[in-house]
Amino acid sequence: MLLSDCPIDKNCEIVSVNLSDDETLRLCELGLRIGSKLRVCQYCPFGSLLISKGTERIGISPHIAKSLVVKYI
Amino acid sequence: MSDYKLKTVSKTKTVALVGNSNVGKSTLFNTITGGNQKIVNAPGTTVTVAQGKWGSNTLIDLPGIISLIHNSIDEKAAVDVLVDKSNLLYPDLIILVADAMHISRSLYLYAQLKKLDIPIVFAISMADIAKKRGIEFDTAFISKTLEAPAILLDARDKKSVKSLEEKVSALLENQSNSDEKEIKKVSDNQKVNPVSFAKLHFEDNIKWVSSVEKKLSISDYDKLTFSDRLDKVLLNKIIGPFVFLGLLFLVFQLSTFASFPIIDFIDNQVRDFVISGYDNLFGTGLIQAFIENTVIETVFTLLEFVPPMLFIFISLAILEGCGYLSRAALVTDKLMRSIGLEGKSVIPIIIGFGCNLPAIKATRVLKTSTIRKSTAFVIPYSLCSARFSIFIVLAHAFFYETAGLIVFLLYIISVIFILGISLTIKIIRKTINKRKGIKEDAISAMIIHLPVYQLPKLSYIFKSSFSKLSNFLLGAGRVIVCVLAVLWCLQAIPVPRASLDGTSADDTFGNVKNVNNSAYGVLARGTAQIFEPAGFGDWHLSQAVISGFLAKEVVLGSLENAYSINSDEASDSDKAKDSDESATNSRDLALSKNLQNTLNLTSGGRTSLAAFSFMLFILLYIPCMATVIGIKSEFGLRQSLVSVGVSLTLAYVFSVLFYQIAVHLF
The missing domain is CATH 3.40.50.300 (P-loop containing nucleotide triphosphate hydrolases)
Structure with a gap:
């Protein structure tokens, strides 16, 4: 399931990233890597998503949300 | 310290x-x-x-x-x-x-x-x-x-x-x-x-x-927090953009309408009190006139920027301190990125429609220098309140019933220029990056780490806002006083023009009755020829353009001065002496008549086209010297010079293009 399709307030885990190597590396540095546990908090205007990763709240663009494959945990 | x-x-x-x-x-x-x-x-x-x-x-x-x-x-x-x-x-x-x-x-x-x-x-x-x-x-x-x-x-x-x-x-x-x-x-x-x-x-x-x-x-994992509950409203798909626009509208109102009464009070009451006190104390000699027109004028020019700048600094510090600015970026990011800027860029641009100078300072909310520079580059094209006051008078003088539509059209043109220039910068930046092999960081641009909402610390907000303000005032004051000194000297040097009007024989240094008979008048007449293709090649208008470089607020005043309009004459001529308001209206009327006569001559009867061309030039050329100094202090001399050069070129090219095309069409 893509993160962009994940329902609000469901805990999930990143299982794969559909981006180039450089982009995946950057995403990893920003704290989103395979195995990261997160939760969608809010769907925002113009397709952005607000997600929760531990105590962090991260706003992500629709492009990223469609590149992350997640599973429920 | x-x-x-x-x-x-x-x-x-x-x-x-x-x-x-x-x-x-x-x-x-x-x-x-x-x-x-x-x-x-x-x-x-x-x-x-x-x-x-x-x-x-x-x-x-x-x-x-x-x-x-x-x-x-x-x-x-x-x-x-x-x-x-x-x-x-x-x-x-x-x-x-x-x-x-x-x-x-x-x-x-x-x-x-x-x-x-x-x-x-x-x-x-x-x-x-x-x-x-x-x-x-x-x-x-x-x-x-x-x-x-x-x-x-x-x-x-x-x-x-x-x-x-x-x-x-x-x-x-x-x-x-x-x-x-x-x-x-x-x-x-x-x-x-x-x-x-x-x-x-x-x-x-x-x-x-x-x-x-x-x-x-x-x-x-984390439990649902107060910030999360607030975000459910402030970042809601439907409510979010309205909250953002509402807050932005509030900041805009503070920078313009809340500042107006204070600026008016400074400009009228305080200025009159100080200048009359100064005249009483020191008399009206040459040195005294020089000090009054340079040092005291600099102080009041700067004081007029204090209310809007302070309101903007405090408002932005509160929005940033409470954690909302990052959310604002998330709300508008996709839209602004399509024109090469980022979400937060919308804040200084909107502020620019109130006053360009605090808008330049407000680019500090942007963290990436390329985006900051691009945003600062387009801010001078936003139709500020000082230009608005000029357009109201000119639109009423030349377009009568459709004056409102003309001012609205100028707002639309302003937005088109902001979008067009932003897109042009985006294309240029991409081309340069492609040639140099520089990759733009698409990923971190799409991820925004949001801070927790918190109460901003007021003592810090006021201290940092006053600190930013005083830094600017001290820097800008030095430049403005120098420019005013040069302008005063140009206006004080008599250049007899007996062949034309024969009235300047008694003029001496510092006592030039008509500005047309000064070195400044010579400069204005020389510049006037440049504006002939744009339909307003007349010294009255060209000297207003030069004065407008100092501040757009002085354009109307300098036109009145050039046409030798004062409240008494105007009131006499129109039999309207009841109040200050009627005196102002009659001054506007006298100015309108003079402008119509002038543009009628320069454009061969196409006054409306020449007037719109003049307004287009006023809209597009650099807003004021304080903004140029603001750009220099934030981004360096190079960007300020490029900004001035590009805005002057665009203003001239588009006013000439408009006038020439319109003359051929109508």
Whole structure:
């Protein structure tokens, strides 16, 4: 399931990233890597998503949300 | 002067504030340095770095970085300072500012920085907010784990900063005692390749961060917080944009309509009181007139900018301090990125429709220098309230019933120019980056780490706002007084024009009755020829354009002055002496008649087209000298000159194009 399709307030885990190597590396540095546990908090205007990763709240663009494959945990 | 002093070191050392964006580096920098700071370029780049004095040492606030693998010009500049020992800003010590709520990212950065052989203090900001969420940090344990001093920090609190000062002092003292570092710095001049260095250790660093996260018991999950509940409303798909526009409208209103009565009071009551008092005390000699028209005029020119600028600084500091600005960026980011800017760019641009100068200063909310520069470049094209006041008078004089539509059309043109120029800059930037092989960081642009909502600290907000304001006033004052002195001298030098009107024989230096008979008049007449293709080649209008460079507020006044219109004459002519308002209206009427006569002559009867061409020029050329000084102080002389050059070119080209095409069509 893509993160962009994940329902609000469901805990999930990143299982794969559909981006180039450089982009995946950057995403990893920003704290989103395979195995990261997160939760969608809010769907925002113009397709952005607000997600929760531990105590962090991260706003992500629709492009990223469609590149992350997640599973429920 | 700074409130904090590093007492124990005698030699000047450089301390760098390093960290991810939005972790509180700039807040900490402002608390430490107060007004004692300046903006410098990172060596060999156009990226600006804030530099300030911290006792006998230098404190620098580097652009936010995620890792040593840089993905933007700003990040590269910051990383180069850290890895190149020959860099002028190479630090003797790093304060790594880490946000307590986003500590994992800072741990990753720390893992890279600790291999650089520069002592690090790990400063955890916003620990008070984390504590409220039940997250507590044992600094002794963290220090032991990281093998570096760790400290909990409230970047806005003096006591907290005092503790940081002690840690830094102790480390710098150890350095001074050993001198080992200094020898190393001189002899070891090599530059580490940061990208290969960081990639080489990437897997190890990630593993290390995971192990530290486990040791610190950082949870994978979090309960629903007050911030989350607030975000459900403020970032709601439907309500979110309206909340954003509402707040922006409030800031815009503060910068314009709330400022108007104060500016009016300063401009009329205070100015009259001071000038009449000055005249009574010192008389009306040549020197006195010079001082009145330069020094006193500079003070009042600057005072008129104080209310809008202060309102904007305070409003933005509150929005940033409470954590909303990052959300605003999320709301508008997709739209603004389509024209090459970013979400937060919309804030200074909207403010620009009130006053361009505070808008230029408001670009400080943007963290990327290329985006800051692009945003600052388009701000002068936003139709500010000073231009609005000119357009109201001119539109009523030439377009009668359709005056409102004409002013609205000018707003539309202003927006079109902002969008068009932003897109042009985006295309140019992409082309240059493609040629140079520079990749734009698409990923970090699409991820925004949001701070927790909190109550802004008012004492910090007022202190930092007044500090920014006083820095600007002192810098701009010097330039404005010089320009006013030159203008006054030009207007004071008599140039007899007996062949034309025969009235200037009695004029002496400082006593020129008609500005047309001064050196300034000669300059205006010379410039007038340039505007002939645009349909308004007349000295009355060209001198107003020159005066408008000083401030758009003076355009109407200088036109009245050039046509020798004063309230008494105008009132006499129109039999309207009842009130100040009727005197103003009759002045506007007299001005309208004079302008219609002038443009009728210059355009051969096409007055409306020439008037619109004149308004187009006023809209597009540089708004005022204060804005140019603002651009210079924020981005340097080069950008301010380019900005002036481009705006003058666009104003001239488009007013000529409009007039010539319109003349052929109608």
